[in-house]
Amino acid sequence: MPLTIEDVEYFAELARLDLKSAEKEQFRRQLSAILEHFRQLQEVNTDEVEPTSSVISPESILREDEPRPGLSLEELLRNAPHKDQDQFRLPPVFE
Amino acid sequence: MRSLTDLTLTEANGALRAGQFSSRELTQACLDRIELLEPSLHSFITLTPELALVQADQADQRFVKARKGAGDMLPPLLGIPLGIKDVLCVRGVRCTSGSLILGNFQPPYHATSVERLLQAGAVILGKTNTDEFAMGSSTENSAYGVTHNPWNLDRVPGGSSGGSAAAVAARLLPAALGTDTGGSIRQPASFCGITGLKPTYGRVSRYGLVAYGSSLDVVGALARQAADVAVLFSVIAGHDGRDATSADRPVSPVDCETGLDRVFRDLRVGIPDEYFISGIQPEVESALRNFLSLLEANGAQLIPVSLPHTEYALPVYYLLAPAEASANLARYDGIRYGPRLPADKMWDVFRRTRGELFGPEVKRRIMLGTYALSAGYYDAYYGKAQRVRTLIEQDFSRAFEQVDVIAAPVAPTTAFRIGEHTDDPLAMYLQDIFTLPANLAGIPGLAYPVGFDQQDLPVGAQLMGPRFCEDMLLRIVCAYQAITDWHLRKPAFTNSR
Numbered sequence: 001m002p003l004t005i006e007d008v009e010y011f012a013e014l015a016r017l018d019l020k021s022a023e024k025e026q027f028r029r030q031l032s033a034i035l036e037h038f039r040q041l042q043e044v045n046t047d048e049v050e051p052t053s054s055v056i057s058p059e060s061i062l063r064e065d066e067p068r069p070g071l072s073l074e075e076l077l078r079n080a081p082h083k084d085q086d087q088f089r090l091p092p093v094f095e
Numbered sequence: 096m097r098s099l100t101d102l103t104l105t106e107a108n109g110a111l112r113a114g115q116f117s118s119r120e121l122t123q124a125c126l127d128r129i130e131l132l133e134p135s136l137h138s139f140i141t142l143t144p145e146l147a148l149v150q151a152d153q154a155d156q157r158f159v160k161a162r163k164g165a166g167d168m169l170p171p172l173l174g175i176p177l178g179i180k181d182v183l184c185v186r187g188v189r190c191t192s193g194s195l196i197l198g199n200f201q202p203p204y205h206a207t208s209v210e211r212l213l214q215a216g217a218v219i220l221g222k223t224n225t226d227e228f229a230m231g232s233s234t235e236n237s238a239y240g241v242t243h244n245p246w247n248l249d250r251v252p253g254g255s256s257g258g259s260a261a262a263v264a265a266r267l268l269p270a271a272l273g274t275d276t277g278g279s280i281r282q283p284a285s286f287c288g289i290t291g292l293k294p295t296y297g298r299v300s301r302y303g304l305v306a307y308g309s310s311l312d313v314v315g316a317l318a319r320q321a322a323d324v325a326v327l328f329s330v331i332a333g334h335d336g337r338d339a340t341s342a343d344r345p346v347s348p349v350d351c352e353t354g355l356d357r358v359f360r361d362l363r364v365g366i367p368d369e370y371f372i373s374g375i376q377p378e379v380e381s382a383l384r385n386f387l388s389l390l391e392a393n394g395a396q397l398i399p400v401s402l403p404h405t406e407y408a409l410p411v412y413y414l415l416a417p418a419e420a421s422a423n424l425a426r427y428d429g430i431r432y433g434p435r436l437p438a439d440k441m442w443d444v445f446r447r448t449r450g451e452l453f454g455p456e457v458k459r460r461i462m463l464g465t466y467a468l469s470a471g472y473y474d475a476y477y478g479k480a481q482r483v484r485t486l487i488e489q490d491f492s493r494a495f496e497q498v499d500v501i502a503a504p505v506a507p508t509t510a511f512r513i514g515e516h517t518d519d520p521l522a523m524y525l526q527d528i529f530t531l532p533a534n535l536a537g538i539p540g541l542a543y544p545v546g547f548d549q550q551d552l553p554v555g556a557q558l559m560g561p562r563f564c565e566d567m568l569l570r571i572v573c574a575y576q577a578i579t580d581w582h583l584r585k586p587a588f589t590n591s592r
Contacts, residue, residue, distance in 0.1 A: 008462070015421060015465045016428075016442065017458055018450025026455075027462055030520050034463065037521060038410035041479050044486065051481030052488060054310045054340065055296050055537030055562075061339045075203035079432035088430050093441045 002032035099124040101585075104175060104269035104323035111154075111174045114162060118174025122151040122218050125176045129220070129267050132589060135248055138262040140181045140239045141189050142221040147176060150218040157216070171330055173216030178262050178271035181222035182229050183314065184303040185209050188219075192305045193227040193237040193255075196427045196452035198434045206303025207338065208272060208314045208331040215330045220268050224258030227454045228424065229279055229307045231255050232526040235517055236456045243513070244286060245586040246552050250510035253283030259317050260287040265589050270318035270327055274304060276311045277412050278505070278530025281542035284317050285505035285555025288544045290572065290582060291317040292324045293530075295562045296537035297342035299328075300335030306423040308416035309340075311534045320582050321543060321572035325349035328565060342563070349566045351573040358574035359393035365400035365498030370529055376508040382546030382554040383504055386575070390502075393578075398498050402490040407483050408531040413524055414467045414480040415535075421464030424457070459520060488536040491559070500568065501559045504529050505542045509552035533559050541568040544581040551587070 008028045012019045019027065073086055082089040099121050102110065111118060126144050133139060154174035161169055179185055182192045184202035191197050205213065213219070226236035234242040234257030242257045244250040245265035252261040256273030260283035263271055273280040275293035284291025292315045299314040306312065316327035332346040364387065371380060391397050429435035429448030436447040453461070467476040494501060506526055516523040533540040538559055545556045558568045576582050 011462050011465045015461050016445040016449055018446040031462060034521055041407060041410045041483055044407060044483050046482035049482040049485050051478060052484040053481060056340050071203050079200050081435035090430055091439055091441050091444060
């Protein structure tokens with residue numbers, strides 16, 4: 001079933017992406033075609049198959065919890081577009 | 096006469112050690128060649144000539160000391176100029192990932208792979224072009240312009256490590272790092288007529304690699320021949336406590352010199368039917384068949400194998416990788432790094448910054464991944480893809496019970512035209528059908544040239560092997576390159592310069 005413009009807007013909002021109206025239509029068309037193509041996966045019987053989230057065998061990778069030197073505050077803030085003293089500066093979250 | 100830039104990494108290493116020229120002379124020769132050819136190729140996003148010459152001088156001081164008998168053991172890449180794909184962090188050098196959203200980001204630390212190259216004495220010439228966040232098969236998705244294929248400037252170099260591949264093929268530098276999430280080292284290596292290794296997942300630390308698909312991303316090397324790739328691989332591989340998925344297994348040195356004449360004897364080479372589909376360019380198939388005949392004539396056994404779930408690798412990959420990407424790229428919000436587009440409220444800062452500074456392919460994959468992970472579609476898409484991934488991995492495990500390696504094409508065609516697939520994302524994704532399975536299974540893959548098509552574009556093939564068997568793949572291709580000369584050809588456009 002092809003996506004609607006409302007579907008595209010819904011997923012763009014989940015991903016926090018502002019899309020222009022031409023982009024919405026383009027993505028609607030392209031993503032519909034891609035997802036239609038991917039329907040072929042449904043023909044594979046996976047009833048008895050475990051999912052793979054990583055090819056690495058799960059094993060403990062815990063280490064001793066010892067303090068180590070990290071990056072300085074100055075290094076951490078250096079790339080921020082707006083900062084205020086030792087903090088990232090951003091506009092209000094709520095009204 | 097051969098110039099310094101015509102030397103392979105292995106030859107340059109020997110000559111530097113013998114004192115035939117200095118690292119500064121070699122580095123300057125690379126910089127001169129970059130100045131001459133880079134305007135036609137655009138293989139770099141950022142050049143670091145000052146840094147390179149400082150590192151070259153430091154290397155030369157160590158050579159001088161060593162010659163006086165006062166130095167320590169010389170490290171394996173001392174004085175060798177290299178390129179780094181612009182998704183790997185080099186401390187203090189702009190890292191864009193091919194995206195506007197990272198803008199002028201200056202990493203405060205080195206990627207582990209970069210740190211290991213530097214400890215091995217390498218000279219860093221610059222950061223090479225890439226599709227934005229390594230999402231692409233042509234380098235056309237870079238926000239900093241497309242890279243041109245040195246074999247034909249109207250063609251793509253492949254992607255996403257297209258900058259690294261084009262720079263190595265045009266002999267701007269002897270070798271470069273790349274990354275491979277779905278074929279991003281092997282396909283550009285193939286399109287540019289060079290050798291490129293995608294190691295086993297977990298073999299090389301991902302620390303300091305800008306994340307795309309974290310269960311698939313691998314750092315690897317591109318160079319003109321397998322012996323050079325082996326040198327880089329042995330430097331960057333190995334356990335790293337800063338990457339929780341890094342494999343804690345010893346890396347055995349790769350011997351690319353002795354016993355090569357015996358490598359093919361009784362080697363069991365699997366030929367998967369599923370990779371010889373209609374639609375494959377006939378010259379790609381015939382070059383691969385010639386490669387296989389040569390192996391057989393030298394004692395290898397060719398054994399048909401079946402990898403029945405191959406056709407599903409495309410949808411599995413293009414659901415799982417975008418799903419992982421949609422989570423990984425959530426961090427780009429205009430708060431901690433990169434430019435910020437102004438808005439009155441925080442959520443609007445996120446929406447505007449992401450909407451305007453991500454390119455179309457990245458937005459498409461974020462949308463696709465968000466869809467696959469969303470309530471209502473998770474089981475049918477993401478969950479299903481994870482289960483079929485298991486079947487793809489099992490196909491390989493079964494095949495490797497019968498054969499030592501699997502030989503396959505890298506891509507269905509040789510390098511396509513710039514702009515040929517840009518309007519049709521699915522057609523672009525189909526370029527990756529032969530490279531995706533190795534990433535999904537986490538196994539190593541090595542791409543190398545096996546011929547040319549009628550338009551003088553390189554044809555590549557790939558060998559895939561069981562996990563952690565990079566050394567076997569490298570030795571096979573070293574042996575092949577010892578008796579063939581496809582890897583020695585030089586793009587005609589660079590001859591006239």
